[in-house]
Each structure stands twice: as structure tokens, then as C-alpha cells.
Amino acid sequence: MNPHLAKLQPYPFERLRKLFEGLVPAQGKKPIALSIGEPKHPTPPLVQQALIEGLARLANYPTTPGMLPLREAIARWIARRHGVPSPDPATQILPVAGSREALFAFAQAVVTGSRSDPVVVMPNPCYQIYEGGALLAGAEPAYLNSLPANGFAPDHAQLPDDVWRRTVLLYACSPDNPTGRVMSFADWKRLFELSDRHGFVIAADECYSEIYFDEARPPLGALAAARMLGRDDYRNLVVFGSLSKRSNVPGMRSGFVAGDARLIRTFLLYRTYHGTAMSDVVALASIAAWNDEAHVVANRALYARKFQLLQPLVDAALPCAYPEAAFYLWAKTPIPDQDLARRLFVEQAVTVLPGSFIGRTSNQVNPGENFIRIALVDSLDECTDAVARIVETVRTL
Ligand SMILES: Cc1ncc(COP(=O)(O)O)c(C=O)c1O
The missing domain is CATH 3.40.640.10 (Type I PLP-dependent aspartate aminotransferase-like (Major domain))
Incomplete structure (x- = not known):
């Protein structure tokens, strides 16, 4: 077998599945995934x-x-x-x-x-x-x-x-x-x-x-x-x-x-x-x-509206800069990132990606530690709901 294959790190979403193993997400709340960077706006006709x-x-x-x-x-x-x-x-x-x-x-x-x-x-x-x-x-x-x-x-x-x-x-x-x-x-x-x-x-x-x-x-x-x-x-x-x-x-x-x-x-x-x-x-x-380009301009407008409305709400709970581009909030966590991800899953049925999963320890630091990545890819309504739930949990920490 190719010996280099053994050096590959588990993919972040595999690590996320492991992190949530045995956990039961909040009942009665619609699960919302903000973990994966998969665009969810409609495909242009x-x-x-x-x-x-x-x-x-x-x-x-x-x-x-x-x-x-x-x-x-x-x-x-x-x-x-x-x-x-x-x-x-x-x-x-x-x-x-x-x-x-x-x-x-x-x-x-x-x-x-x-x-x-x-x-x-x-x-x-x-x-x-x-x-x-x-x-x-x-x-x-x-x-x-x-x-x-x-x-x-x-x-x-x-x-x-x-x-x-x-x-x-x-x-x-x-x-x-x-x-x-x-x-x-x-x-x-x-x-x-x-x-x-x-x-x-x-x-x-x-x-x-x-x-x-x-x-x-x-x-x-x-x-x-x-x-x-x-x-x-x-x-x-x-x-x-x-x-x-x-x-x-x-x-x-x-x-x-x-x-x-x-x-x-x-x-x-x-x-x-x-x-x-x-x-x-x-x-x-x-x-x-x-x-x-018309569909691309319209697509950007959807993201711009979401970020205008939601970045200040997230920032007030979990400090995050307004990104220059792309569709993520890279937010600082007050408790270890994996613990917060677990709590959001259990208490709010919201999935976010712990930053430590996509960072590596280099110069004695993992720059992803104590960050979570929030992908604002879903509709404005879903993202607004998810952000409100994230803020609710952070307030109790
Ligand atoms: C930084 C980065 N590069 C590349 C890709 C791959 O995108 P695709 O293969 O869909 O072009 C992704 C997907 O999420 C990404 O986040």
C-alpha cells in the first residue's frame, strides 16, 4: 500500500461525526448545519x-x-x-x-x-x-x-x-x-x-x-x-x-x-x-x-444581506471580524471550541465546525483553537434562527 496514505489526517467532517457520537440533539428544534461550506442558494435556471x-x-x-x-x-x-x-x-x-x-x-x-x-x-x-x-x-x-x-x-x-x-x-x-x-x-x-x-x-x-x-x-x-x-x-x-x-x-x-x-x-x-x-x-x-454575471450579482446580494444582519449579532456573543469576502464567520469562543460545538449541537441542534479541526499545531499553537467556523450558506431565515440559538447558548456560559 502507498505508505503516504497512513499520514493523512481524518477529514474535519469525520472528526465532527466522532465528536457528536452518542450525543442527542435538542428535540423539537429543527437541525441546522452551519458547518459545511456547501452553497445552498438556488442554482440559476x-x-x-x-x-x-x-x-x-x-x-x-x-x-x-x-x-x-x-x-x-x-x-x-x-x-x-x-x-x-x-x-x-x-x-x-x-x-x-x-x-x-x-x-x-x-x-x-x-x-x-x-x-x-x-x-x-x-x-x-x-x-x-x-x-x-x-x-x-x-x-x-x-x-x-x-x-x-x-x-x-x-x-x-x-x-x-x-x-x-x-x-x-x-x-x-x-x-x-x-x-x-x-x-x-x-x-x-x-x-x-x-x-x-x-x-x-x-x-x-x-x-x-x-x-x-x-x-x-x-x-x-x-x-x-x-x-x-x-x-x-x-x-x-x-x-x-x-x-x-x-x-x-x-x-x-x-x-x-x-x-x-x-x-x-x-x-x-x-x-x-x-x-x-x-x-x-x-x-x-x-x-x-x-x-x-446577473445571477452572480444577485447571489452576492443575498450573502451581503445575511452578513449585514447577522455578523453584528454573532460578534456581540462570539467576537468575529466582518469578513472581507467568502461566506464564513470565524468566531472566537469563550470555552474550548470543541466543547462549544458539542453544546450547540445538544442544546440547539446547530452544527458548527470547531476551528481546531482545520488547524494544525505549528510553533506550539493551533491557530484554529478557540475559534468556530460558521458558514452562512442557508437561507436568511434559517441562518437567523441558528444565530439566535447560538447567542442563547453563549449567554448561559
Ligand atoms: C478553500 C477551498 N478551496 C476549494 C474548495 C473546493 O471547491 P470546488 O471543488 O467545489 O470547486 C473549497 C470547498 O469548500 C474550499 O473551501
């Missing part, structure tokens, strides 16, 4: 329609580079959204079956066998796929703590130079899950300088890029930051985008990678064997989704 109209394409095997019209639609969207020249659909873009598989597979393509002692750097806490991707690629994960004192910026100063020298790949997450922090131009400049100095590749996870609260201030993306610095070939940079949160289609499994043509070529070769080519049916629906 135009995407459903395009899927139905594309069904005849089930008769075709899809190709690994995917349909050219899809790569063209993604290129146009990137140019519109990020104010950069359209990337070359032939060499700088690949469709992927959701960003999760791509974030994982990219480590296998870039890291495996690259050197005898590779390191993959990631924020802490982070989306666990980065860690799993690193471990299965035979690398040592290195964690950059994101702490409140730093405004939740991953602490690059934490790693000594000999670790940076061994670094082959770094995952950046902006907007960040779970903190909602968005990387600034200065952050990107520093990261590109580190990448130039040590020669590592940057995987920029931007799956929350379209969930933000001020229409006038969309989050800066990595491709735009690179262009502003004259890095027109996006050297050593690949961005991961997704329709899951933008268009409320997590079940469609549709996203893209875009950036450095040399890395895209390597990744395409890997993917030919990996075998995750996107179905043409999904590709046609994805074209409809990338070509339309």
Missing part, C-alpha cells in the same frame, strides 16, 4: 437549462483539454473580472472537475519526484486538501499560522530559510477559508518575491473570489497582481477558479486552472492519465454560467 439542452453530449467522451468554447468563455471571464488581457485559451487555461480535485492533483503533477525532501507550504488553518495533496505527493507540509494579531495574514516569517529552500509548492487562499481575508497587492508582491528567491510554484485558490460584500471592491486576484508587477507570463503561478460558490452548482463539479503556460502543459500531461476530463454536458452548462 439558465445553468439547469443548458445542462438539459446539452444532454445529447453524453454520447461523447470528453477530451482532457476540454471544449475550446469553454476555455474561450473562461478566458473572456478572467479578462472581464480581473482587468487583464485575455489569457490564451490554447495554452493558459484548463477546465477541471471542481477546484478540489485540481488542487490535489496539481501537487501530484508538480511535487512528486521533484526532489528528495520537498516541502509544500500552506496557510494554517486551511482547506485540508492542500495538506492531503502534499502528503500523497511525498512532501512535508509546512504551515503558516494565520493569527488575529496579524490580521489573519499567513506568517511567512515563521519558516526558516532552509525550509523555504526545499519548498516546491505554496498554496495561497484568497479570499481565505476560514478567515475571509483577502490578499492585498503588497501581500502578492511579497509572495512573488519569495517565489523568485526560492523557485517555488504558487497555487492560488480563488474559489471564493465572487463572494464579497461591496460591489465596488471585488477581491484582487493573483493574475491581476502579477500583471501589475509586469509578470505577464504568470511565471510559477497557477490560479484555481470554481463555479461551485459563484453559481451555486457544487454538484456540477466545474472549475478551471489558469496561468503559467509551462505549468499548464505539465498539468495537462498529468491529467491525461489522471482521467478527470470534464463532461461536455457540464462544459456547455459552465459556458452559460461563466457568460452570465
Whole structure:
């Protein structure tokens, strides 16, 4: 058996199931899950329609580079959204079956066998796929703590130079899950300088890029930051985008990678064997989704309203900053995070994710400890009900 499999950590939702084992949730209260980052706003009819109209394409095997019209639609969207020249659909873009598989597979393509002692750097806490991707690629994960004192910026100063020298790949997450922090131009400049100095590749996870609260201030993306610095070939940079949160289609499994043509070529070769080519049916629906912004604006308005109403209520009970983007509240707990999660489940039938499950102990701290992640993905009514119940329990502590 692959010995690296034994190094994988249990997935946070598996740990949550264990945490609740034997507990009985409050009777007479409707269970509400704020633990999982699954968008629950309705899927736009135009995407459903395009899927139905594309069904005849089930008769075709899809190709690994995917349909050219899809790569063209993604290129146009990137140019519109990020104010950069359209990337070359032939060499700088690949469709992927959701960003999760791509974030994982990219480590296998870039890291495996690259050197005898590779390191993959990631924020802490982070989306666990980065860690799993690193471990299965035979690398040592290195964690950059994101702490409140730093405004939740991953602490690059934490790693000594000999670790940076061994670094082959770094995952950046902006907007960040779970903190909602968005990387600034200065952050990107520093990261590109580190990448130039040590020669590592940057995987920029931007799956929350379209969930933000001020229409006038969309989050800066990595491709735009690179262009502003004259890095027109996006050297050593690949961005991961997704329709899951933008268009409320997590079940469609549709996203893209875009950036450095040399890395895209390597990744395409890997993917030919990996075998995750996107179905043409999904590709046609994805074209409809990338070509339309009206549903994305409407979706953001729903989140903006929820956060306007509910963040102050949560903040008064469990201190949490107003996130810059994404759909989470990262809230400080007055008792250990796992104890609070258990009490909310038992007393209120509300499920939240203990921060310690998605953090790792690094420099003697687990930055997720004494935080909970609250995903405001449900309807306003459900979220309002859940928040009122959370506040009720916190008042009794
Ligand atoms: C930070 C982050 N990246 C990537 C993903 C994967 O999204 P998808 O595979 O649906 O594109 C998620 C999903 O929750 C996430 O939180």
C-alpha cells in the first residue's frame, strides 16, 4: 500500500461525526448545519437549462483539454473580472472537475519526484486538501499560522530559510477559508518575491473570489497582481477558479486552472492519465454560467444581506471580524471550541465546525483553537434562527 496514505489526517467532517457520537440533539428544534461550506442558494435556471439542452453530449467522451468554447468563455471571464488581457485559451487555461480535485492533483503533477525532501507550504488553518495533496505527493507540509494579531495574514516569517529552500509548492487562499481575508497587492508582491528567491510554484485558490460584500471592491486576484508587477507570463503561478460558490452548482463539479503556460502543459500531461476530463454536458452548462454575471450579482446580494444582519449579532456573543469576502464567520469562543460545538449541537441542534479541526499545531499553537467556523450558506431565515440559538447558548456560559 502507498505508505503516504497512513499520514493523512481524518477529514474535519469525520472528526465532527466522532465528536457528536452518542450525543442527542435538542428535540423539537429543527437541525441546522452551519458547518459545511456547501452553497445552498438556488442554482440559476439558465445553468439547469443548458445542462438539459446539452444532454445529447453524453454520447461523447470528453477530451482532457476540454471544449475550446469553454476555455474561450473562461478566458473572456478572467479578462472581464480581473482587468487583464485575455489569457490564451490554447495554452493558459484548463477546465477541471471542481477546484478540489485540481488542487490535489496539481501537487501530484508538480511535487512528486521533484526532489528528495520537498516541502509544500500552506496557510494554517486551511482547506485540508492542500495538506492531503502534499502528503500523497511525498512532501512535508509546512504551515503558516494565520493569527488575529496579524490580521489573519499567513506568517511567512515563521519558516526558516532552509525550509523555504526545499519548498516546491505554496498554496495561497484568497479570499481565505476560514478567515475571509483577502490578499492585498503588497501581500502578492511579497509572495512573488519569495517565489523568485526560492523557485517555488504558487497555487492560488480563488474559489471564493465572487463572494464579497461591496460591489465596488471585488477581491484582487493573483493574475491581476502579477500583471501589475509586469509578470505577464504568470511565471510559477497557477490560479484555481470554481463555479461551485459563484453559481451555486457544487454538484456540477466545474472549475478551471489558469496561468503559467509551462505549468499548464505539465498539468495537462498529468491529467491525461489522471482521467478527470470534464463532461461536455457540464462544459456547455459552465459556458452559460461563466457568460452570465446577473445571477452572480444577485447571489452576492443575498450573502451581503445575511452578513449585514447577522455578523453584528454573532460578534456581540462570539467576537468575529466582518469578513472581507467568502461566506464564513470565524468566531472566537469563550470555552474550548470543541466543547462549544458539542453544546450547540445538544442544546440547539446547530452544527458548527470547531476551528481546531482545520488547524494544525505549528510553533506550539493551533491557530484554529478557540475559534468556530460558521458558514452562512442557508437561507436568511434559517441562518437567523441558528444565530439566535447560538447567542442563547453563549449567554448561559
Ligand atoms: C478553500 C477551498 N478551496 C476549494 C474548495 C473546493 O471547491 P470546488 O471543488 O467545489 O470547486 C473549497 C470547498 O469548500 C474550499 O473551501
